[in-house]
Amino acid sequence: MTVLSAPWSLSITEAALQIRAGDLKPSNLVRSTLSRIEQLDPLVRAFVVVDRQGALARAAELDAEQAHGVIRGPLHGIPIAVKDIFDVKGFATGCGSRAYEGRPPAAEDSTAVARLRAAGAVIVGKSTSHELACGVYTPPTRNPWNLDRIPGGSSGGSGAALAAGMVLGATGSDTGGSIRIPAALCGVVGIKPTYGRVSRAGVAALSWSLDHIGPLARSVDDAALLLTAMVGADPRDRTASTRQPPDLSTDSVDSLKGVRIGVPRTLFYDGIEPAVQSAVERARLTLVDLGAAVVDLEIPELAWTLAAEFTIVLSEAASYHEELLRTRAQDIGEEVRGLLEAGSLLPAVQYLRAQRARTRIQEAVHAAFASQKLDVLLAPTLPATAAMANQASLHFGEHEEDVTGAFVRTTAPFNLTGLPVVAVPAGLSPEHLPVGLQFAGRPFDERMVVHVARLYERESGWPLEYREPVGLQAGESPV
Amino acid sequence: MMPEPKAPDLGLVRALAHVLGLPLDDARIGAVQQILAGQLAAGLSLPPEELRGIEPATVLLVAWE
Numbered sequence: 001m002t003v004l005s006a007p008w009s010l011s012i013t014e015a016a017l018q019i020r021a022g023d024l025k026p027s028n029l030v031r032s033t034l035s036r037i038e039q040l041d042p043l044v045r046a047f048v049v050v051d052r053q054g055a056l057a058r059a060a061e062l063d064a065e066q067a068h069g070v071i072r073g074p075l076h077g078i079p080i081a082v083k084d085i086f087d088v089k090g091f092a093t094g095c096g097s098r099a100y101e102g103r104p105p106a107a108e109d110s111t112a113v114a115r116l117r118a119a120g121a122v123i124v125g126k127s128t129s130h131e132l133a134c135g136v137y138t139p140p141t142r143n144p145w146n147l148d149r150i151p152g153g154s155s156g157g158s159g160a161a162l163a164a165g166m167v168l169g170a171t172g173s174d175t176g177g178s179i180r181i182p183a184a185l186c187g188v189v190g191i192k193p194t195y196g197r198v199s200r201a202g203v204a205a206l207s208w209s210l211d212h213i214g215p216l217a218r219s220v221d222d223a224a225l226l227l228t229a230m231v232g233a234d235p236r237d238r239t240a241s242t243r244q245p246p247d248l249s250t251d252s253v254d255s256l257k258g259v260r261i262g263v264p265r266t267l268f269y270d271g272i273e274p275a276v277q278s279a280v281e282r283a284r285l286t287l288v289d290l291g292a293a294v295v296d297l298e299i300p301e302l303a304w305t306l307a308a309e310f311t312i313v314l315s316e317a318a319s320y321h322e323e324l325l326r327t328r329a330q331d332i333g334e335e336v337r338g339l340l341e342a343g344s345l346l347p348a349v350q351y352l353r354a355q356r357a358r359t360r361i362q363e364a365v366h367a368a369f370a371s372q373k374l375d376v377l378l379a380p381t382l383p384a385t386a387a388m389a390n391q392a393s394l395h396f397g398e399h400e401e402d403v404t405g406a407f408v409r410t411t412a413p414f415n416l417t418g419l420p421v422v423a424v425p426a427g428l429s430p431e432h433l434p435v436g437l438q439f440a441g442r443p444f445d446e447r448m449v450v451h452v453a454r455l456y457e458r459e460s461g462w463p464l465e466y467r468e469p470v471g472l473q474a475g476e477s478p479v
Numbered sequence: 480m481m482p483e484p485k486a487p488d489l490g491l492v493r494a495l496a497h498v499l500g501l502p503l504d505d506a507r508i509g510a511v512q513q514i515l516a517g518q519l520a521a522g523l524s525l526p527p528e529e530l531r532g533i534e535p536a537t538v539l540l541v542a543w544e
Contacts, residue, residue, distance in 0.1 A: 209536070304524070304525055306521065307521040307522060307524045307525050308525065310518060310521060311518060311521070311522050314518060325501065325502075326500065326501070326502060329502055334510075337507075338507070338510050338511055338514050339514060341496075341501060341503060341507070341511045341514075342511050342514035342515040342518055343518075344496075344499060344501050345487075345492065345495050345496065345499070345501070345511070345515050346515070346518060346519070346522075350518075350519065350522040352535050353522060353525050353527070353530065354522065354525065355535035355536045356525075356530040356533045356534065356535050356536070357525040357529075357530060357533075358535075358536040359533050359534060359535065359536045360529065360530065360533055362536060416536075
């Protein structure tokens with residue numbers, strides 16, 4: 001029987017209150033999560049490396065600060081996982097690929113990690129990534145809700161570690177959904193902020209123009225706290241925004257009166273599991289009950305999403321990994337290697353055609369916001385729940401779609417447009433698998449999407465206290 | 480009259496890889512040819528006539544203000 005008051009089961013918000021009050025020491029919290037990792041990671045396999053010694057040493061320093069009345073903020077002593085495409089000083093960045101083996105340890109932290117550390121977060125380990133952040137399966141990691149199913153990807157280790165209660169927060173990257181896909185499949189929250197809101201410096205690229213850095217956590221409040229620590233201008237990344245950081249603190253407004261929400265039909269409902277469709281419909285009613293005006297809309301240009309997304313990703317990834325392809329291609333897995341090789345051969349005109357289509361998509365989405373006076377868009381995060389580890393395709397009635405294409409179809413529109421998105425749990429399917437939905441807002445209006453997601457979360461009935469996933473209750477043996 | 484687009488054949492993929500210095504052995508040519516053909520076909524679903532006057536998204540966000 002799990003003791004739910006154990007420190008590892010606390011939210012960041014709850015742990016921060018206890019740490020500030022002196023009721024919880026960072027070292028006790030970190031020790032509790034390390035025990036949880038020791039117990040469950042042989043089953044879930046969400047970590048590439050666990051830095052037990054480093055985490056305990058850092059926690060001891062933060063204990064000392066706490067004892068002297070110094071609290072850095074709400075992340076003081078909070079244990080987090082860092083996706084293994086982020087540089088963490090002293091650790092080699094593995095990117096989920098044998099082709100990265102033999103690289104020296106990172107000489108410095110990525111900017112996002114440095115900022116989280118400065119805010120008091122304790123890095124307990126590096127979480128798995130699908131190879132080169134290019135895929136949605138993330139082997140060998142297993143979904144805590146059903147160990148035969150995928151956690152999603154590419155930030156699959158971060159999603160699974162959170163769902164299993166092994167950390168309180170995590171980092172991810174999102175090029176075509178890689179924060180939101182594991183968030184949806186693992187029943188946690190993910191924020192893909194506006195393009196440029198969080199620096200990409202020190203994070204391995206997949207596609208420069210589509211990569212977004214952001215947090216995953218078990219609640220909207222927790223994810224907002226992590227994001228607040230990660231944002232800001234950075235001389236190491238020329239695309240990092242110099243805008244004022246968003247104020248994501250909770251406010252007293254407890255209704256959505258005056259908020260206008262658009263539900264784009266094109267693309268998102270081209271194939272969708274009934275459980276997901278029902279969840280979105282329920283969410284719509286919840287939002288109306290909260291006072292929002294909800295309107296359907298068509299954005300036909302979104303039909304170009306997959307063609308534009310894959311052309312841009314494959315071309316940019318092939319360029320980023322050009323040297324790797326020439327020198328260590330044999331060490332890249334078959335699936336990703338084939339994509340990179342094909343990307344190397346795509347004509348420049350096709351890449352530019354995709355970037356031009358992207359402009360059309362951006363303009364069309366902007367026009368929809370403007371003409372309908374929208375504040376946010378509501379959409380299913382994914383059209384389906386977690387696939388089996390060996391499953392190649394999904395069936396939506398008569399329609400068959402490959403798993404990667406189906407998942408990216410509903411997430412990539414917001415990579416192409418760069419809009420901020422919060423992905424939240426929206427209940428469980430009849431098979432006890434999490435279903436998710438997403439709220440997308442205007443550029444740099446993270447405050448609005450967090451506000452709407454926070455109120456939806458409170459009303460939706462998804463429990464904010466830690467909920468043990470079904471897959472971990474069966475007491476299966478490690479593999 | 481524009482010629483109908485055709486999928487790249489194995490010989491073309493082999494030749495392109497050779498010219499670009501991409502180490503692509505014979506055992507892999509077929510798989511790469513299939514992915515490339517799929518991507519090229521998908522790219523053609525972005526019709527040039529719909530993109531007339533449109534510039535690439537080199538500025539990464541639409542200026543909404």
